[in-house]
Amino acid sequence: MGNLEWQCNLLFPDPVYMPYFQPSPVEAYSGASQYDAMVSRGTAVGGIPDTYDPQKGLMPASYSSDQRPQFIRTGVSNPNPRIGGPGSPTIYGCPPNLGVLMQYPTSPAASPVYQGSPVHGRRNENMRLPFSPGRNAATSAGWPGQRGRGRVEDINADQHGSRFIQQKLETCSVEEKASVFEEVLPHASSLMTDVFGNYVIQKFFEHGNPEQRKQLADQLAGHVLPLSLQMYGCRVIQKALEVIDIDQKTDLVRELDGHVMQCVRDQNGNHVIQKCIECVPTGRIGFIISAFRGQVATLSTHPYGCRVIQRVLEHCTDEMQSQCIIDEILQSAFLLAQDQYGNYVTQHILERGKPHERSQIINKLAGQVVQMSQHKFASNVIEKCLEHGDAAEKELLIEEIVGQTEGNDNLLTMMKDQFANYVVQKILETCSDKQREILLDRIRVHLPALKKYTYGKHIVVRVEQLCDEETHHEI
Numbered sequence: 001m002g003n004l005e006w007q008c009n010l011l012f013p014d015p016v017y018m019p020y021f022q023p024s025p026v027e028a029y030s031g032a033s034q035y036d037a038m039v040s041r042g043t044a045v046g047g048i049p050d051t052y053d054p055q056k057g058l059m060p061a062s063y064s065s066d067q068r069p070q071f072i073r074t075g076v077s078n079p080n081p082r083i084g085g086p087g088s089p090t091i092y093g094c095p096p097n098l099g100v101l102m103q104y105p106t107s108p109a110a111s112p113v114y115q116g117s118p119v120h121g122r123r124n125e126n127m128r129l130p131f132s133p134g135r136n137a138a139t140s141a142g143w144p145g146q147r148g149r150g151r152v153e154d155i156n157a158d159q160h161g162s163r164f165i166q167q168k169l170e171t172c173s174v175e176e177k178a179s180v181f182e183e184v185l186p187h188a189s190s191l192m193t194d195v196f197g198n199y200v201i202q203k204f205f206e207h208g209n210p211e212q213r214k215q216l217a218d219q220l221a222g223h224v225l226p227l228s229l230q231m232y233g234c235r236v237i238q239k240a241l242e243v244i245d246i247d248q249k250t251d252l253v254r255e256l257d258g259h260v261m262q263c264v265r266d267q268n269g270n271h272v273i274q275k276c277i278e279c280v281p282t283g284r285i286g287f288i289i290s291a292f293r294g295q296v297a298t299l300s301t302h303p304y305g306c307r308v309i310q311r312v313l314e315h316c317t318d319e320m321q322s323q324c325i326i327d328e329i330l331q332s333a334f335l336l337a338q339d340q341y342g343n344y345v346t347q348h349i350l351e352r353g354k355p356h357e358r359s360q361i362i363n364k365l366a367g368q369v370v371q372m373s374q375h376k377f378a379s380n381v382i383e384k385c386l387e388h389g390d391a392a393e394k395e396l397l398i399e400e401i402v403g404q405t406e407g408n409d410n411l412l413t414m415m416k417d418q419f420a421n422y423v424v425q426k427i428l429e430t431c432s433d434k435q436r437e438i439l440l441d442r443i444r445v446h447l448p449a450l451k452k453y454t455y456g457k458h459i460v461v462r463v464e465q466l467c468d469e470e471t472h473h474e475i
Contacts, residue, residue, distance in 0.1 A: 162196035224255035260291035270304035296328035
């Protein structure tokens with residue numbers, strides 16, 4: 001049997017099984033979109049950090065660098081050539097017969113891959129065939145029988161074929177994997193930028209042997225920049241950077257020299273730059289870090305740039321280069337704290353920075369705590385100051401809030417504010433027992449008035465909880 005015919009037999013079942021197959025939507029390949037939107041204080045502003053606080057509608061400080069497998073949400077059979085097009089054959093256009101990788105159980109209804117409902121969500125009347133393993137699919141009613149189609153490169157670019165190959169590459173034998181790889185390699189370049197085919201290439205990077213990985217990475221050489229800027233190619237580049245050997249990583253990443261800022265500002269390329277920072281030793285990507293010099297504040301206020309800067313803070317091992325980045329952030333900390341993206345970079349320093357770096361930020365914000373607490377983005381930074389500052393720094397911030405100014409009660413103003421009320425709650429969580437006692441005494445005076453305000457009610461609930469806890473503790 002010829003290799004091409006063997007591959008077709010390898011991948012496609014007898015059509016009598018087809019009524020039981022249910023093609024999953026594209027997002028079944030992955031649970032989340034790559035390009036998250038960031039939200040702060042409950043308003044979508046362009047990119048998403050790690051988790052969500054349902055009480056506040058607030059996202060915490062740092063972006064996750066984990067880029068989950070991504071899919072563009074599209075229909076099963078969209079004719080648009082940009083997402084597969086008419087050139088991407090469906091499973092109907094391929095020859096029949098069970099192949100060596102297709103080990104379905106006796107009952108087609110128990111298929112582990114496509115269990116459930118009929119093809120394309122509705123049953124084709126012509127496909128209602130009784131179970132008959134020996135039936136010749138080419139002569140079965142309703143079966144197209146187009147034996148000329150079914151080449152592996154076409155299969156890889158098809159939703160169901162791609163998904164099936166991905167699953168089988170995890171469990172098939174070395175010989176079977178090598179045979180499929182032989183067919184895939186000549187078409188790797190086109191599959192890398194295909195909506196479905198890119199996942200097959202990623203799967204080979206993940207489950208291939210070192211030589212197969214090397215050969216696939218060789219296909220990337222000379223094309224790293226355009227692939228990094230392409231919706232699906234950028235994912236292949238990221239996967240390659242996770243698994244190939246260090247010398248080949250270095251060679252590929254070097255192709256981005258001179259194009260770093262272009263990639264950082266690109267919705268696809270920024271993920272590649274983040275992966276470079278995570279997976280390649282700092283000593284081999286000095287040109288990337290150097291490209292940020294003098295641009296850190298600007299990048300920190302960019303929806304993609306702020307992610308990249310945080311990856312540098314997490315992974316840069318060159319003390320001198322890292323300090324240059326941090327110094328530029330500290331110089332602009334007051335302005336960054338108020339920016340919809342820059343506030344995440346400022347919070348990152350407060351969470352993970354050195355004590356003297358935290359102190360610099362807190363000292364820059366001191367004197368403006370009440371005003372900053374009422375700011376949509378800066379209020380998040382104030383909370384981080386209270387959470388990570390030392391005892392003396394917390395005392396400084398709390399005194400500024402609790403301290404009575406002539407004709408103005410800062411505490412009452414903050415408790416009624418839509419953002420500052422969360423800062424007051426954070427004070428109650430993080431302050432000393434003595435400070436909490438003083439603060440509760442001050443708050444109790446205002447409880448009747450607070451019950452009339454939407455945001456003041458949050459404080460009332462929190463104070464009642466604390467009082468109940470104290471009572472329970474005394475008992």
